[in-house]
Amino acid sequence: MKKLIWLAALLGLVACQQNGGEESLLQERQNDPELQYVTDSDPVEKKNMTSQQAARHLAKLAVQVPDVHDATALVLGNYVVVGIDVDKDLDRSRVGVIKYSVAEALKHDPYGKQAAVIADADGVERIRGLGQKMAEGHPVEAVTDELSQIVGRYMPSGSVEEKPQSNSNQDSVPEKEQEQLEQIEKEQSKQN
Numbered sequence: 001m002k003k004l005i006w007l008a009a010l011l012g013l014v015a016c017q018q019n020g021g022e023e024s025l026l027q028e029r030q031n032d033p034e035l036q037y038v039t040d041s042d043p044v045e046k047k048n049m050t051s052q053q054a055a056r057h058l059a060k061l062a063v064q065v066p067d068v069h070d071a072t073a074l075v076l077g078n079y080v081v082v083g084i085d086v087d088k089d090l091d092r093s094r095v096g097v098i099k100y101s102v103a104e105a106l107k108h109d110p111y112g113k114q115a116a117v118i119a120d121a122d123g124v125e126r127i128r129g130l131g132q133k134m135a136e137g138h139p140v141e142a143v144t145d146e147l148s149q150i151v152g153r154y155m156p157s158g159s160v161e162e163k164p165q166s167n168s169n170q171d172s173v174p175e176k177e178q179e180q181l182e183q184i185e186k187e188q189s190k191q192n
Helices: 002-030 051-063 092-107 121-136 140-154 175-191
Strands: 070-076 079-085 116-118
Touching: 051 070, 051 079, 051 092, 051 121, 070 121, 070 140, 079 092, 079 121, 079 140, 092 116, 116 121, 116 140, 121 140
Parallel strands: 079 116
Antiparallel strands: 070 079
């Protein structure tokens, strides 16, 4: 029994010494200029902001992008829409580049990760109007309905089909040749 107690005490001392050794090794490595230790892998903290504060913040970020004259944003839960005002004489491709730049700038902000960016003058005015309605205390349902109409106007709609309805190449091949091609495909898939 005494041997068992001595063995446990000895193991405890060895474990304590190894732990101290790890700490000194860690301190040596932290002083090494070639190594860099990261304490937080996601340094961007999401500040607790109200929807209005977040909207103002995102609009300020959007205005910092070159060629954006003014911006407005609407934050409703997890949904964010940012309307940007650009020069009306810009061609469509340049406006697309500006919208992409704004989306990239917002992507790095915790509130703007999923933001939809609109550059149409009518859409921007509608977003401004919705922001005013929210500030006046209009029901969220009414604002949500109008917001969905705005976003639906600018975002592509329709479901994604998993399988195309017809393959024009296969439709142009006669039936006999089609059967031969299918047989060849089956044989090739068996070989792989």
